[in-house]
Amino acid sequence: MFSYRHAFHAGNHADVLKHTVLIATLDHLLEKEAALTVVDTHAGAGLYRLDGDYAGTSGEAAEGILRLLAPAKAAPAPVPGASPARKTPKKPAAETQAPLADALARYLEVVRDFNPNGGARVYPGSPFIVHHLLREHDKLKLFELHPTDARTLDANIAQLEAGRQISVLRDDGFGSATKFLPPPSRRALVLCDPSYEIKSDYARVLDFVAEALKRFATGTYAVWYPIIPRPEAHDLPRRLKTMATKAGKSWLHATLTVKSSKITTDAAGATHRPGLPASGMFLINPPYTLKPLLAAALPQMAERLAQDRNAAFSLDSGG
Template sequence: MHSYRHAFHAGNHADVFKHTVLIAVLHHLALKEVGFTAIDTHSGPGLYRLDGADARQSGEAQEGLLALMRNKSKLSGPMAPALQAYRAVLDHFNPGGGLLNYPGSPFIAQHLLREQDKLKLFEMHPTDIRVLQAHVDALRVGRQVAVAHEDGFNGLPKYLPPPTRRGVVFIDPSYEIKLDYERVAVAVSMGLQRFATGTFL
């Protein structure tokens, strides 16, 4: 169950799509002053290097993020606002220019949090949880971000509904286990019963 590694897939076409949507949702939640909670049930390490061995071996970023950036000059007009917001987040993690550092959903969410917002992260992979915890510790954000070495499907119910009844739940398992498809459906159904005003991605 631990063969899937997020680093092989960082920056692929699926990341471009789902992270663009996640950023749009987080921006929308921030329109109101009341705090919100973001929950990521399958966090991975949180940060990736697109020039790292895993990413280079798979080459998936070449057909996703990097293809998008290579072809943006061919657009007839400016990039869509959602993609501009996505690019702005990437620029934050690459202050020297280029696209070597790729933030996963945990760090995209953390970057867009305000002081009154919270982030809950789950990860089961024994290596990825250590890397994720080290990355979060380096942020020095205290209790704003909580990391749990736990199956996100099992841990999710205890955080629903969040105190302010505002938030987003990001559910993106590896799907290397066929049962994951059913567990996603069960998690969303349960989540909507407990947290009907929430957003589930």
């Protein structure tokens, strides 16, 4: 169960979606003076080198954050349209890219803060993004069970000298994170983004969110998930929507697709798997400001991160 290492995937298109949503959500929640507790159920190593062995091996950042940081150029085709996912006609080749939407520009601003000399040699994972934005009286609870990533996370967090503001726990976030709910200030954001390397993770996400809502119904819950050809992956957002609706809670669901999920065979008979083609973010009790921000940012993500003609996005909400 410990084969997954996020270092191979840091800065990819899924991170672009997840961290754009995370930053926009935090920016809103931190407008109130009362302390905020952020719980990250699967923290990973916290900080990644994009010029290191792991990220360099996969090259996924080149199709994610590095593409967004590249100088603007003629817009590629196709240009995805509005939710639900659909496409609009191709732009003229000479037309340059429009200025970035506010949420996407804010995401790049945060990444650049970790790279003062330019480029993106360092990519901040969720723990470092959250700490970068939190105030002194806010709290951050990090769970990581992978033995190697947990040691790396400990070492990375130690460099921050954050004292008691950050707690790093080598424990199962699914089973233990709810003990911090509700926090004393009764304000919390919970990020749940397991690797889903075993399919039981999908059911555990549902059980975790259900228990968290029982303990703290007014918390904000953000769930990342991969969109892959697996029934559990397609069932997860539907069941989260049902859960939120039954609880009388608002919800928001955003997806980003960058390429086809089809397995292909080349002329030599070799089989090619597409890797991760899409991912989604499902939020319960999202900030009211998040949907308009994503409505502007998602089309640009789909356009600029497109790897083939199947690039698209969707955005839906309720409650």
